[in-house]
Amino acid sequence: MIQLLLIVAVVFAVIAVAQLLAALAIRERRARRRVRVDQLVRDAITGHPPAAGTPLPLLRALALEQADRVRSPVATPGYRQLRSAASRDLRSRRWIRRAGAIRVLIAVRTPEATLRAGLGDAHPQVRALTCSGVTGTDPAIATDLVGLLGDAVPRVRFAALDTLLRPGTGIAPAIAAALTRAGPGRGPSTGVRHRARHRSTDGPRDDPPGSLTHTAWLIRLLRVAAATDDPRTLAGITPFLSAPQLPGVRAAAVTAAAAAGIDVNVALGYLTDPDPSVRAAAATAAGRRRAVAAAAGLGRALTDVDHDVRRAAGTALNQLGAAGTLVLRAALGGADRYAADTARLALGLGPGSPTGAPARSVPATPPTPPVHRRDNADARSGR
Amino acid sequence: MNALHSAIRDLDWLILLYVGLVDLLQTALMAGAATDLAVDRRATRHLLRGRLLSSPAVPSISVLAPAHNEEATVAAAVTALLTLRYPRLEVVVVNDGSTDATMTVLTEAFALRPAPQAFRTWLPTAPLRGVYRSQRVPRLTVVDKDNGGKADALNAALCVGTGELVCAIDADTLVEPDALIRMVRPFLAHDDCLAAGGTIRVANGCHVSQGRVQTVRVPHRMLAGLQSVEYLRAFLYGRLGWNRLGENLIISGAFGLFRRSSVLVAGGYRHDTVGEDIELVARLRLTARDRGEHGRTVFVSDPVAWTEVPETLRVLRGQRERWHRGLAQTLWRYRRRIGDPRLGRLGLLVLPYYLFVELLGPTVEALGLLGLAVGLWLHAVDYPFAIAFFLAAYAYGLLLNLFGVLLDAISSSPLPRRRDLLLLAGWALMEPFGYRQLTVAWRLLGLLRALQHRSDWGHMPRRGFASG
Numbered sequence: 001m002i003q004l005l006l007i008v009a010v011v012f013a014v015i016a017v018a019q020l021l022a023a024l025a026i027r028e029r030r031a032r033r034r035v036r037v038d039q040l041v042r043d044a045i046t047g048h049p050p051a052a053g054t055p056l057p058l059l060r061a062l063a064l065e066q067a068d069r070v071r072s073p074v075a076t077p078g079y080r081q082l083r084s085a086a087s088r089d090l091r092s093r094r095w096i097r098r099a100g101a102i103r104v105l106i107a108v109r110t111p112e113a114t115l116r117a118g119l120g121d122a123h124p125q126v127r128a129l130t131c132s133g134v135t136g137t138d139p140a141i142a143t144d145l146v147g148l149l150g151d152a153v154p155r156v157r158f159a160a161l162d163t164l165l166r167p168g169t170g171i172a173p174a175i176a177a178a179l180t181r182a183g184p185g186r187g188p189s190t191g192v193r194h195r196a197r198h199r200s201t202d203g204p205r206d207d208p209p210g211s212l213t214h215t216a217w218l219i220r221l222l223r224v225a226a227a228t229d230d231p232r233t234l235a236g237i238t239p240f241l242s243a244p245q246l247p248g249v250r251a252a253a254v255t256a257a258a259a260a261g262i263d264v265n266v267a268l269g270y271l272t273d274p275d276p277s278v279r280a281a282a283a284t285a286a287g288r289r290r291a292v293a294a295a296a297g298l299g300r301a302l303t304d305v306d307h308d309v310r311r312a313a314g315t316a317l318n319q320l321g322a323a324g325t326l327v328l329r330a331a332l333g334g335a336d337r338y339a340a341d342t343a344r345l346a347l348g349l350g351p352g353s354p355t356g357a358p359a360r361s362v363p364a365t366p367p368t369p370p371v372h373r374r375d376n377a378d379a380r381s382g383r
Numbered sequence: 384m385n386a387l388h389s390a391i392r393d394l395d396w397l398i399l400l401y402v403g404l405v406d407l408l409q410t411a412l413m414a415g416a417a418t419d420l421a422v423d424r425r426a427t428r429h430l431l432r433g434r435l436l437s438s439p440a441v442p443s444i445s446v447l448a449p450a451h452n453e454e455a456t457v458a459a460a461v462t463a464l465l466t467l468r469y470p471r472l473e474v475v476v477v478n479d480g481s482t483d484a485t486m487t488v489l490t491e492a493f494a495l496r497p498a499p500q501a502f503r504t505w506l507p508t509a510p511l512r513g514v515y516r517s518q519r520v521p522r523l524t525v526v527d528k529d530n531g532g533k534a535d536a537l538n539a540a541l542c543v544g545t546g547e548l549v550c551a552i553d554a555d556t557l558v559e560p561d562a563l564i565r566m567v568r569p570f571l572a573h574d575d576c577l578a579a580g581g582t583i584r585v586a587n588g589c590h591v592s593q594g595r596v597q598t599v600r601v602p603h604r605m606l607a608g609l610q611s612v613e614y615l616r617a618f619l620y621g622r623l624g625w626n627r628l629g630e631n632l633i634i635s636g637a638f639g640l641f642r643r644s645s646v647l648v649a650g651g652y653r654h655d656t657v658g659e660d661i662e663l664v665a666r667l668r669l670t671a672r673d674r675g676e677h678g679r680t681v682f683v684s685d686p687v688a689w690t691e692v693p694e695t696l697r698v699l700r701g702q703r704e705r706w707h708r709g710l711a712q713t714l715w716r717y718r719r720r721i722g723d724p725r726l727g728r729l730g731l732l733v734l735p736y737y738l739f740v741e742l743l744g745p746t747v748e749a750l751g752l753l754g755l756a757v758g759l760w761l762h763a764v765d766y767p768f769a770i771a772f773f774l775a776a777y778a779y780g781l782l783l784n785l786f787g788v789l790l791d792a793i794s795s796s797p798l799p800r801r802r803d804l805l806l807l808a809g810w811a812l813m814e815p816f817g818y819r820q821l822t823v824a825w826r827l828l829g830l831l832r833a834l835q836h837r838s839d840w841g842h843m844p845r846r847g848f849a850s851g
Contacts, residue, residue: 001768001771002765002767002768002771005768005771005772005774005775006771006774006775008775008778009771009774009775009777009778010778011778012775012778012779012781012782013778013781013782015782016778016781016782016784016785017785019782019785019786019788019789020785020788020789020808022789022792023785023788023789023791023792023793023804023808024792024801024804024805026789026792026793027792027798027799027801027804028801030798031798034798096425096428099428100428125426132434154571154572154573154574155571155572158440158571161440162434162435162438162439162440162441165439165440166439227439
């Protein structure tokens with residue numbers, strides 16, 4: 001037993017020392033590589049691009065560094081070599097190589113059409129990375145990106161959403177088409193490639209496929225539609241304005257429709273919707289459209305039973321300018337203390353104002369859904 | 384006398400068995416940590432982090448910073464928080480009834496004006512005196528309230544904050560500028576992620592300026608140096624390892640990212656515990672399980688925050704004793720869930736580990752040392768065996784410590800200096816002698832105080848960061 005313990009102690013000690021040596025060796029390797037890449041970056045900046053014979057790994061590191069730090073890829077013999085190697089790697093069986101290839105192709109500003117293959121890759125990391133490298137100006141790529149909003153893997157959905165929400169992408173036709181295909185009453189997978197073929201054997205096992213619900217997907221689609229501010233999406237959005245069972249979808253549709261230029265009176269009609277999130281979206285939409293005609297309706301919304309609707313109405317009235325300010329000032333002296341409170345906040349009148357009282361805390365309320373109750377808007381008013 | 388001999392021998396064998404089992408678990412954690420680090424590095428190697436910095440789709444984050452009597456450091460700390468690199472960031476500072484000039488300093492430094500905003504008081508808190516916004520930095524909100532303790536201040540900030548995620552940090556924690564963009568990754572990758580934690584590293588010895596660690600150094604003072612090894616071991620292999628084995632039960636209160644809606648639904652931070660961070664994570668995970676959800680808590684190794692560790696034994700004792708008391712309170716609160724097969728690995732592995740290894744480990748270790756002393760005195764212990772056992776245990780401890788150093792060399796950024804790595808290895812060699820036994824004694828004290836239902840926080844004076 002003693003001998004066994006001693007052997008164990010020696011083995012542990014040897015492993016411990018090996019770990020220390022490995023730590024030192026890794027540190028040295030990282031330091032050497034850092035120095036070489038820094039030198040290459042410096043050379044590239046000062047007009048000495050890498051020669052054709054520079055080792056590929058260094059070239060790759062340089063391209064990525066430049067993309068991150070300098071943001072100015074240079075077309076040189078070295079880069080041509082790198083690009084052709086990356087194009088080869090796109091066909092690799094190993095996803096990590098394909099991902100590396102996509103990243104290099106993004107860094108050296110390859111035309112987007114070349115990257116499109118990555119959007120249909122079997123591995124989610126490659127799909128997500130490709131989403132981050134394209135802009136969606138190409139209609140085919142825009143359609144793919146919209147399709148990826150319903151991908152089974154959250155990080156791919158995020159990457160697609162991130163690209164689609166950025167300004168400058170020409171995605172309105174693709175969004176309109178997707179919305180038309182996914183009209184109310186259709187199945188969850190309608191219009192979206194849920195990509196069973198993408199469940200790869202080398203993909204991460206911890207991402208359950210198909211975890212995005214149809215409602216969540218629709219809301220996401222409508223959110224992107226709202227970000228486009230494009231009237232071409234309106235026809236696709238309109239059917240969702242009357243989705244009776246899906247208040248979240250209705251609220252997103254009101255926002256998107258307002259952004260797409262729907263008649264402001266139609267949007268104001270939703271101020272009487274049974275769901276507070278829809279009413280709040282309608283108030284926000286009216287404010288965003290700077291629709292002076294909405295002032296009276298928004299004034300009524302100041303007395304809404306829901307705190308979020310009152311707040312949205314107050315903010316919207318503030319955005320309307322003089323007409324909104326008049327309504328807010330009228331509400332200050334009104335009988336409804338909740339409306340007065342919201343108006344005071346919207347007008348930026350602090351607790352020291354003539355109509356205000358010092359802020360104090362309010363009794364706690366349990367976390368309950370924010371539906372049709374007089375909640376503690378007085379948190380900041382001192383009532 | 385024979386009976387005593389026999390009892391000591393039996394105790395020795397029991398302890399030997401316990402040590403063997405614990406070492407087996409530690410080895411599994413090491414393997415888990417190595418795997419997780421490798422997988423994470425593969426997954427993030429090609430992440431375009433710079434792109435995330437301008438993303439309109441990332442979830443919004445409210446950084447919650449409670450401050451109590453921090454007039455000397457609060458302006459620099461808040462400035463550092465405001466310069467964190469994240470596209471949708473809001474900083475909510477709570478002046479928790481400070482009796483010094485904290486509020487005045489904040490008002491002057493950030494041109495605060497009263498701007499009471501609409502918010503729901505989802506959670507009960509001590510009375511609020513006012514909500515202020517900065518005229519210079521729109522994303523700064525300051526809440527002034529009566530003193531109610533850290534948990535109470537965090538609850539107030541949870542109510543006022545509007546972010547989808549909340550990052551709770553201690554006022555004296557220095558967060559790396561890109562830490563949030565790194566720590567948000569699990570939330571982008573998993574819809575059911577409840578919380579994510581990052582690495583806390585020891586700032587003693589580092590050069591700190593304007594609320595940032597400018598130059599990384601390993602502490603030269605012994606107590607801080609030994610703690611830096613301990614922190615590496617705890618974070619880089621302990622918590623990383625649990626990512627693979629059953630997910631973490633602890634997200635450090637000094638630096639953790641939580642899904643705000645989940646925290647609100649779970650009831651926020653509890654006032655009646657000194658370990659509000661572990662209690663919250665345990666409650667979040669159990670609440671999620673009770674609803675039939677997975678509820679992930681993920682440790683991410685590359686977001687880094689720096690903290691100043693105690694440099695005197697008295698302060699360190701208070702800290703460790705309090706940590707252990709918090710663990711004991713939480714495990715006692717959820718004692719019925721330990722071993723619950725419906726919770727899966729959480730009930731069958733994670734909670735029992737925290738009970739038998741983390742909480743009761745010091746008791747077993749103290750019993751072992753006591754048994755050894757009595758055994759040696761009564762000649763009931765075989766000397767060569769005791770020495771061989773000690774050598775094996777020491778070598779294993781060293782292996783664990785240096786594994787942390789190795790992971791640090793692989794993952795740390797910026798690159799550590801060679802002499803710092805060697806200094807760290809030196810502290811790793813020394814850590815099992817004396818320091819570990821001291822921490823065992825303090826943790827034992829914490830357990831005893833928990834049994835006495837003590838709930839005071841004690842006092843932790845800090846030297847402050849050298850600035851320049």
